[in-house]
Amino acid sequence: MQMQYSDDLIQSYIDLIKQKEDSVKKKRALARLITLIENGGPEIAQKIIPQIYNLTGHAKIIGITGAPGSGKSTLTSQIADHYLEQGLKVSVIAVDPTSPFSGGALLGDRIRMKKNFTNPRFFIRSMANRGQLGGLAMATKDVIHVLDAYHSDIIIIETVGVGQSEIDIFKSAHTTLVITPPGLGDEIQAIKAGLMEITDIFVVNKMDRDGADKRVAELQTMLDFAENIEIKNDQTQAKVVRCDGWRPPVIKTNGVTGENVPLLLENIKKHQEFLNQTGFIKKRLQFRYKHYIVEILKYFLVKNVEEIVFTNEKINEFIEKILSHEQGADPYSISGAIMEIFRDRYFS
Amino acid sequence: MERKIRLIVAKPGLDGHDRGAKVIARGLRDAGFEVIYTGLHQTPDDIVQSVIQEDPDALLLSILSGAHPVLFPEITKKLHENGVDDVLVLGGGIIPEEDVPALKEAGVSEVFGPGTKIQEIADYIRANLKR
Ligand SMILES: Nc1nc2c(ncn2[C@@H]2O[C@H](COP(=O)(O)OP(=O)(O)O)[C@@H](O)[C@H]2O)c(=O)[nH]1
Ligand SMILES: [Mg+2]
Numbered sequence: 001m002q003m004q005y006s007d008d009l010i011q012s013y014i015d016l017i018k019q020k021e022d023s024v025k026k027k028r029a030l031a032r033l034i035t036l037i038e039n040g041g042p043e044i045a046q047k048i049i050p051q052i053y054n055l056t057g058h059a060k061i062i063g064i065t066g067a068p069g070s071g072k073s074t075l076t077s078q079i080a081d082h083y084l085e086q087g088l089k090v091s092v093i094a095v096d097p098t099s100p101f102s103g104g105a106l107l108g109d110r111i112r113m114k115k116n117f118t119n120p121r122f123f124i125r126s127m128a129n130r131g132q133l134g135g136l137a138m139a140t141k142d143v144i145h146v147l148d149a150y151h152s153d154i155i156i157i158e159t160v161g162v163g164q165s166e167i168d169i170f171k172s173a174h175t176t177l178v179i180t181p182p183g184l185g186d187e188i189q190a191i192k193a194g195l196m197e198i199t200d201i202f203v204v205n206k207m208d209r210d211g212a213d214k215r216v217a218e219l220q221t222m223l224d225f226a227e228n229i230e231i232k233n234d235q236t237q238a239k240v241v242r243c244d245g246w247r248p249p250v251i252k253t254n255g256v257t258g259e260n261v262p263l264l265l266e267n268i269k270k271h272q273e274f275l276n277q278t279g280f281i282k283k284r285l286q287f288r289y290k291h292y293i294v295e296i297l298k299y300f301l302v303k304n305v306e307e308i309v310f311t312n313e314k315i316n317e318f319i320e321k322i323l324s325h326e327q328g329a330d331p332y333s334i335s336g337a338i339m340e341i342f343r344d345r346y347f348s
Numbered sequence: 349m350e351r352k353i354r355l356i357v358a359k360p361g362l363d364g365h366d367r368g369a370k371v372i373a374r375g376l377r378d379a380g381f382e383v384i385y386t387g388l389h390q391t392p393d394d395i396v397q398s399v400i401q402e403d404p405d406a407l408l409l410s411i412l413s414g415a416h417p418v419l420f421p422e423i424t425k426k427l428h429e430n431g432v433d434d435v436l437v438l439g440g441g442i443i444p445e446e447d448v449p450a451l452k453e454a455g456v457s458e459v460f461g462p463g464t465k466i467q468e469i470a471d472y473i474r475a476n477l478k479r
Contacts, residue, residue, distance in 0.1 A: 028400050028403075028431065031402065031403035032403060038352075099377060103352075104379060105383065108387075110402075114394065128352070130352065
């Protein structure tokens with residue numbers, strides 16, 4: 001089954017999402033662009049993003065991560081509800097894992113977001129991570145930009161907190177919420193060093209359950225501790241974007257009744273004001289776009305490298321050297337030599 | 349590269365449970381589809397909005413209550429009114445044989461009874477995609 005698209009078709013969708021007035025047609029065009037990006041990857045995204053990038057930068061992006069069942073979707077719905085009431089335009093991307101066995105996925109997040117399905121200012125898109133390591137990799141970054149250009153005021157990204165995905169969400173969001181309800185066993189132990197560093201706000205959802213206060217106390221203790229140690233986790237480059245002076249608040253919520261959701265929203269607002277006032281926002285954006293570019297470059301470099309190695313005649317000289325066991329010629333040394341040529345050519 | 353096929357499994361109307369729909373949703377996931385499940389008590393407008401936003405290749409409507417003669421045509425009509433003409437619409441649940449022709453007339457491509465094997469539904473979808 002091939003993907004069907006033409007440049008004209010893509011163009012017509014782009015023109016539609018740029019329109020001021022919201023309409024069903026515009027929503028459909030948005031949905032189609034997302035499908036194209038999901039299926040076509042960077043090859044398609046490079047036709048879309050350059051045309052809309054100028055329209056982006058408006059949306060506030062909120063990441064929500066946590067274990068399955070912690071109440072992410074329920075809370076997302078509550079949060080969206082409040083913003084919609086304020087007259088804002090809200091878009092949600094809900095990312096769930098692809099089954100490694102079948103390649104299929106069961107995407108059930110909409111079940112919790114029914115309340116506002118028919119609000120014209122609300123848009124929800126379920127996405128399977130399609131096995132990408134990060135769970136929220138490149139397609140999501142592209143989709144966030146499309147939703148931004150669609151003039152969403154708020155973009156909420158829900159992703160299951162496993163493996164790398166919480167780190168990925170941090171690379172995309174202005175404010176990252178980590179949901180840790182009570183009663184999921186000793187999972188507080190599992191709040192890995194990396195998670196501590198990416199969290200802007202801790203949410204103890206299911207505050208109606210036993211152990212909520214205990215969970216809050218545990219998190220506060222951890223935060224006390226974390227304030228006194230130096231961050232070493234290079235993977236998240238947290239040092240670079242660590243917001244000195246921002247201690248992540250710990251907020252108890254009830255996703256079902258909506259209790260304390262206004263308090264949570266106040267804290268999101270405070271965090272965003274903090275980013276703006278301190279100038280940390282700039283650091284975060286630099287960080288975000290460096291990662292975005294790394295991913296794009298990885299894709300196109302790999303493609304280019306394959307093309308060059310398999311079609312460029314000059315490479316054969318190198319291969320010959322390897323085959324004839326010439327002094328200093330082995331796959332690693334030769335790759336190093338080729339890298340040097342690339343570096344000289346492109347980065348000096 | 350093979351394109352992933354996206355489906356919505358939706359339950360319109362007032363059915364009290366969704367065990368059957370969930371079994372189908374899981375089965376289709378295991379058959380390699382990306383299945384968006386939207387839960388109980390969906391109005392036709394809810395379903396149409398989900399289709400617009402999720403842009404699936406197929407919509408599987410499951411109903412037990414007997415309201416299909418009204419609800420299925422209402423949904424297909426609303427899809428058409430919103431310009432959605434390339435989504436394969438399928439019916440499932442408890443639907444008497446004699447109701448099927450009218451549903452097909454209304455734009456439901458195929459109806460699958462309670463005993464249908466998942467593989468049969470999967471094969472049908474793959475063979476009849478509209479885009
Ligand atoms: N008791 C209680 N249940 C909640 C709360 N928030 C969500 N839930 C329930 O927890 C379950 C999982 O919620 P969901 O939002 O799907 O979690 P997700 O997997 O993290 O998206 C659902 O049955 C919710 O109704 C809460 O504050 N208290
Ligand atoms: Mg969820």
